[in-house]
Amino acid sequence: MLRTPDIFGSSIVALGAFNPAIFSPDWLEKNRLIGADDASAAKALSSYIISGQVSFFETGWFSTQVVENQFVLNSKGPLSPAFRDLAMGILSLVPHTPISAVGLNFMGHYRMGNDADYHKVGDVLAPKSIWKDLYSGENDSIGVGDLTMRIQRGPRGQPTTKDERRISLQSSTKLPCALYLAYNDHHEIVEDRDRNLTSAERAIEVINNDWESSQADALRVFDGLISRALEELS
Amino acid sequence: MIDYGVGPAADELEVMVFGPGYGEAIAVHLGANQWMLVDSCLDPDTKSPASLIYLDRIGTSPENVISVIASHWHDDHVRGFSDIVTKCTAAELSISATFNNKEALAFLSAFSGEHTPGLAKGSRELFQSVQSRDSVHIVHQRSNIIGEQIGGRRVQVTALSPVESAVAHSIARLASYLPSPKGGSPVKHAPELEPNIESVVVHIDVDGEAILLGSDLENHATLGWSAVVSDRWVSGRTPATAYKVAHHGSHTGDSQAIWTTLLQAEPVTCMTPFINGSVKLPSDSDRQRIRAATPHRFISSGASRRPNMDNAQLKRLNDICRNLAPINTGFGAVRMRKGVGQESWQVQCFGNAQPL
Amino acid sequence: MPPPVPTFLIAESPNRRSSVFLSEDDRVAAPLEILSSRNTSGFDGDANPKCGRPVYDSYISRSQIPQRRFAPPVVLGNRQMAEIADAAVIQLWEGKVLRVDYELAVMEVSLEAKMGSIPPHSAEIELQWVSDQDRDLVEPGAVFYLTLFKRTKHGSIENTQELRFRRLPAWTRQQVARVHEDAARLMTKMKARPQAE
Numbered sequence: 024m025l026r027t028p029d030i031f032g033s034s035i036v037a038l039g040a041f042n043p044a045i046f047s048p049d050w051l052e053k054n055r056l057i058g059a060d061d062a063s064a065a066k067a068l069s070s071y072i073i074s075g076q077v078s079f080f081e082t083g084w085f086s087t088q089v090v091e092n093q094f095v096l097n098s099k100g101p102l103s104p105a106f107r108d109l110a111m112g113i114l115s116l117v118p119h120t121p122i123s124a125v126g127l128n129f130m131g132h133y134r135m136g137n138d139a140d141y142h143k144v145g146d147v148l149a150p151k152s153i154w155k156d157l158y159s160g161e162n163d164s165i166g167v168g169d170l171t172m173r174i175q176r177g178p179r180g181q182p183t184t185k186d187e188r189r190i191s192l193q194s195s196t197k198l199p200c201a202l203y204l205a206y207n208d209h210h211e212i213v214e215d216r217d218r219n220l221t222s223a224e225r226a227i228e229v230i231n232n233d234w235e236s237s238q239a240d241a242l243r244v245f246d247g248l249i250s251r252a253l254e255e256l257s
Numbered sequence: 258m259i260d261y262g263v264g265p266a267a268d269e270l271e272v273m274v275f276g277p278g279y280g281e282a283i284a285v286h287l288g289a290n291q292w293m294l295v296d297s298c299l300d301p302d303t304k305s306p307a308s309l310i311y312l313d314r315i316g317t318s319p320e321n322v323i324s325v326i327a328s329h330w331h332d333d334h335v336r337g338f339s340d341i342v343t344k345c346t347a348a349e350l351s352i353s354a355t356f357n358n359k360e361a362l363a364f365l366s367a368f369s370g371e372h373t374p375g376l377a378k379g380s381r382e383l384f385q386s387v388q389s390r391d392s393v394h395i396v397h398q399r400s401n402i403i404g405e406q407i408g409g410r411r412v413q414v415t416a417l418s419p420v421e422s423a424v425a426h427s428i429a430r431l432a433s434y435l436p437s438p439k440g441g442s443p444v445k446h447a448p449e450l451e452p453n454i455e456s457v458v459v460h461i462d463v464d465g466e467a468i469l470l471g472s473d474l475e476n477h478a479t480l481g482w483s484a485v486v487s488d489r490w491v492s493g494r495t496p497a498t499a500y501k502v503a504h505h506g507s508h509t510g511d512s513q514a515i516w517t518t519l520l521q522a523e524p525v526t527c528m529t530p531f532i533n534g535s536v537k538l539p540s541d542s543d544r545q546r547i548r549a550a551t552p553h554r555f556i557s558s559g560a561s562r563r564p565n566m567d568n569a570q571l572k573r574l575n576d577i578c579r580n581l582a583p584i585n586t587g588f589g590a591v592r593m594r595k596g597v598g599q600e601s602w603q604v605q606c607f608g609n610a611q612p613l
Numbered sequence: 614m615p616p617p618v619p620t621f622l623i624a625e626s627p628n629r630r631s632s633v634f635l636s637e638d639d640r641v642a643a644p645l646e647i648l649s650s651r652n653t654s655g656f657d658g659d660a661n662p663k664c665g666r667p668v669y670d671s672y673i674s675r676s677q678i679p680q681r682r683f684a685p686p687v688v689l690g691n692r693q694m695a696e697i698a699d700a701a702v703i704q705l706w707e708g709k710v711l712r713v714d715y716e717l718a719v720m721e722v723s724l725e726a727k728m729g730s731i732p733p734h735s736a737e738i739e740l741q742w743v744s745d746q747d748r749d750l751v752e753p754g755a756v757f758y759l760t761l762f763k764r765t766k767h768g769s770i771e772n773t774q775e776l777r778f779r780r781l782p783a784w785t786r787q788q789v790a791r792v793h794e795d796a797a798r799l800m801t802k803m804k805a806r807p808q809a810e
Contacts, residue, residue, distance in 0.1 A: 394804050400807075436788075437789070573774070577774055
């Protein structure tokens with residue numbers, strides 16, 4: 024049974040060439056991707072911006088920000104596949120938008136039971152001995168600010184694809200005695216001429232095919248890192 | 258894990274019917290280790306097609322399957338079907354003649370999830386199965402599916418349905434669900450058309466020993482069972498001594514003429530249940546009717562309706578749901594086996610299978 | 614004067630295009646106010662454990678700093694944004710509507726658990742649990758997600774649930790064209806069987 028994160032969310036990011044002005048609550052409602060209540064609520068918030076350079080709006084379960092070269096959808100509250108459906112739905116409304124990459128991101132905050140466990144994870148994943156030699160003064164204290172690992176496919180230095188994963192670990196700034204883990208599943212996107220799919224349609228395909236499995240993998244990795252680190256020193 | 262024991266002898270006929278509560282699959286041994294598979298459901302432990310698991314457990318390779326039939330495209334009859342089609346490379350694939358039509362095939366494509374995200378079920382299994390083959394055989398009433406000598410015996414497998422008018426009717430219904438060519442139609446999930454008149458009913462005759470597989474064909478004044486049994490050619494088929502009851506024992510899939518025309522007196526029968534919300538087949542009256550028709554009746558799965566989850570989850574769900582019940586009542590299989598010269602079928606129940 | 618750009622950006626190699634991490638290029642290009650939140654508490658090693666209340670951004674932010682590496686800075690025009698509750702999902706069910714009784718305002722559904730190995734179940738759910746904006750989506754075949762979760766708000770924890778219907782975009786002309794291309798291609802595979810005698 025995997026550890027349940029205390030807070031868990033997702034963001035889906037696409038790089039490409041967007042027209043922020045069209046990404047509005049009314050547009051999503053008109054295309055039946057969100058309901059009337061969500062659209063009204065988004066427009067009522069003072070954070071609502073729609074312009075040629077940037078659009079931003081949010082509802083109770085997602086926020087979206089679009090600039091000319093990037094589309095971002097962030098989840099809020101409990102995460103469900105409806106979030107994935109929304110991302111796919113929005114991109115399907117702009118099938119001719121050139122998209123060069125998609126990132127499927129998952130973030131979790133995990134409360135640790137006590138200070139000792141909280142420190143154990145950092146000690147195991149980022150051993151301090153070399154750092155302590157370099158900063159051996161009484162007033163020097165060493166801790167992990169941010170640790171990021173990159174997982175590529177293929178032998179080291181010879182990746183077989185530009186797709187890759189990055190996993191980061193930090194101290195949580197939201198919960199006391201907690202760790203923050205982030206998982207990025209990055210996909211380079213090109214149009215598929217054999218199947219007559221535009222790059223936006225390929226991006227939709229990646230989100231459809233990989234979002235749930237990436238989420239499962241993120242939870243597996245987050246749990247695995249914490250569990251293995253705690254077992255190492257016990 | 259179910260222990261199925263040993264497989265049939267080379268000269269034994271066998272009909273194996275699998276059913277978990279929602280789902281149906283049939284494996285037929287035609288003799289000399291040649292098999293025919295009809296429809297597909299998933300083994301709950303492995304999530305693989307139950308028929309393939311069975312063949313593996315009795316030491317038979319998928320290469321021994323010479324025919325694979327999808328009686329229709331409904332979800333409860335095709336889960337894992339594309340896997341069967343991929344693995345049974347020596348088998349010919351047969352499907353209802355309803356799909357010998359561009360609009361019907363467009364329906365399969367439209368609801369397969371290939372072109373719109375999110376439609377992961379619906380017709381996906383059948384679409385993928387058809388897509389994976391170079392050729393697909395379409396069958397309707399009187400189609401000859403197998404007609405050859407197997408193990409020294411004359412084996413004739415024919416389709417008793419769908420009738421021609423049912424094919425036309427089904428095509429029209431499927432076509433009505435296609436999205437507009439201009440775009441803009443909302444994406445919806447595949448409807449399951451009722452009554453089911455496009456199913457393939459299979460008649461198997463091995464040197465005068467006959468088996469009837471009723472699929473999900475339902476009754477209809479001119480297009481379902483009534484049309485089938487009133488056909489002179491059909492009524493000339495050898496009456497069967499073993500019958501997979503149509504449409505999960507429901508009265509909509511029954512007709513007195515089936516018992517008087519297509520079956521011998523008191524045949525061995527088996528069926529799979531169908532549980533989908535408040536629809537539970539066979540109903541109590543269905544069970545009574547079938548019990549009156551024959552003393553030899555079996556069902557692949559029992560009738561437990563207790564929710565199958567831990568108490569904490571159950572409590573949370575009960576805040577918002579009522580009448581919570583498992584869809585699958587427990588996986589089981591009924592095996593009917595008959596050797597050359599034997600008077601009657603030997604029946605064995607596995608897993609949750611039991612007499613009706 | 615905008616706050617300083619944080620210096621803990623992931624260093625992108627010069628010959629690599631912008632990734633879906635926030636790169637230096639993205640940040641410089643975007644004419645947006647950049648929020649800075651520094652995590653002042655190191656953890657592990659000899660650091661004093663900072664297990665008291667964390668330092669939040671002056672803007673209440675859902676996101677941790679690295680999240681900005683995955684997304685560009687968020688412009689929050691008004692500091693008085695509603696506080697967002699945190700949620701821990703206990704179970705997620707994918708449901709499908711089997712039948713609807715509009716008179717009794719009840720829908721019969723099938724439910725498949727997405728977490729753990731609970732087998733599928735059927736149930737009845739009153740339509741009162743469906744939000745007003747989703748009511749017109751309730752029909753046989755419609756898919757919904759029922760999320761059971763614990764929500765922490767203002768320090769207290771409550772068990773609650775959310776039922777949200779799946780919304781799919783409409784068919785596009787290109788998609789429908791591909792459907793018919795498939796049909797034409799599959800037609801060439803269809804072969805009739807001989808008639809039995």
